[in-house]
Amino acid sequence: MEMTTEAAAVPSIEPEQTTVTVDVLHTGAVAIDRALAYEEQTWHPAPETGWFRSDSNRVWVPVSAYLISHPEGPVLVDTGWHTDVRTDERGHLGRVLSSMFDARLPDGAAVTEQLADRGLTPADLASVVITHMHSDHVSGLDLVRDAPEILVSERALADATGRFSQNRFLAGNMWDGIEFSPFGFEESGLGPFGRSHDLFGDGAVQLVWTPGHDEGQIAILARTVEGWVLLTSDVIYGRQSLQDGSIPGLTTDREAARTSLEWVRSVADRSDCVAVLPNHDPNVQPGRVTSQ
Numbered sequence: 001m002e003m004t005t006e007a008a009a010v011p012s013i014e015p016e017q018t019t020v021t022v023d024v025l026h027t028g029a030v031a032i033d034r035a036l037a038y039e040e041q042t043w044h045p046a047p048e049t050g051w052f053r054s055d056s057n058r059v060w061v062p063v064s065a066y067l068i069s070h071p072e073g074p075v076l077v078d079t080g081w082h083t084d085v086r087t088d089e090r091g092h093l094g095r096v097l098s099s100m101f102d103a104r105l106p107d108g109a110a111v112t113e114q115l116a117d118r119g120l121t122p123a124d125l126a127s128v129v130i131t132h133m134h135s136d137h138v139s140g141l142d143l144v145r146d147a148p149e150i151l152v153s154e155r156a157l158a159d160a161t162g163r164f165s166q167n168r169f170l171a172g173n174m175w176d177g178i179e180f181s182p183f184g185f186e187e188s189g190l191g192p193f194g195r196s197h198d199l200f201g202d203g204a205v206q207l208v209w210t211p212g213h214d215e216g217q218i219a220i221l222a223r224t225v226e227g228w229v230l231l232t233s234d235v236i237y238g239r240q241s242l243q244d245g246s247i248p249g250l251t252t253d254r255e256a257a258r259t260s261l262e263w264v265r266s267v268a269d270r271s272d273c274v275a276v277l278p279n280h281d282p283n284v285q286p287g288r289v290t291s292q
């Protein structure tokens with residue numbers, strides 16, 4: 001799959017267009033093998049699992065969620081860890097996932113606790129948007145089940161719930177009884193493969209198809225008064241990948257992962273891009289995103 005120049009094109013921001021604000025929430029942390037975040041050349045067949053790997057490869061990184069404030073209502077992006085990981089991490093993650101990584105959720109950090117701090121309940125949200133179905137992004141789904149709608153791309157949902165899904169880092173119990181509103185991508189010309197979904201129909205929040213780490217993964221382009229904010233989800237694990245070009249160690253399609261990474265780089269290079277925020281980058285601080 002080749003990225004065309006027009007496909008990479010992000011529109012310029014015009015005065016009078018609707019803008020949003022973006023808040024970064026750290027909804028706990030996860031200890032992962034470094035090879036999950038940055039692909040390694042090694043004799044090991046699956047270093048991203050951390051199995052039979054030295055503890056020195058293990059790093060704690062934040063698990064982010066985001067609150068986007070649009071005039072039509074607040075949008076929560078991803079859900080962080082469920083409060084169950086505080087008392088029964090193994091039960092919540094299951095045997096396989098808990099052998100790959102550790103979860104940590106400090107008091108007050110759960111997504112609903114942070115919404116409550118802002119005087120919000122899940123029912124007050126316009127929607128919840130899931131970037132992909134890996135456990136660290138959907139663990140808290142049950143906490144926000146009262147949201148008016150929970151959006152996920154048709155491809156991400158099919159990839160996660162297919163009978164023969166080979167997708168790692170999934171835990172089906174995390175979406176038990178959750179009613180999703182799956183969305184398809186439009187041939188918009190936006191993104192590495194020219195496909196995206198315009199959440200409110202006004203261009204302010206674009207859900208951009210960025211496959212590679214996961215078939216149906218999206219990145220989110222949010223238009224703020226200061227410029228574009230790009231939430232990369234796990235297209236890259238840290239901004240270090242903008243420099244060294246490393247893709248995640250866990251991919252469903254390495255070539256697509258590279259194309260998605262190149263698109264993220266092309267957005268980062270724009271003068272009207274305020275911030276590029278990988279979900280698990282330890283250097284990204286919680287709070288309102290501004291150009292400062």
Ligand SMILES: [Zn+2]
Pocket residue numbers: 134136137234279280
């Ligand atoms: Zn992740």
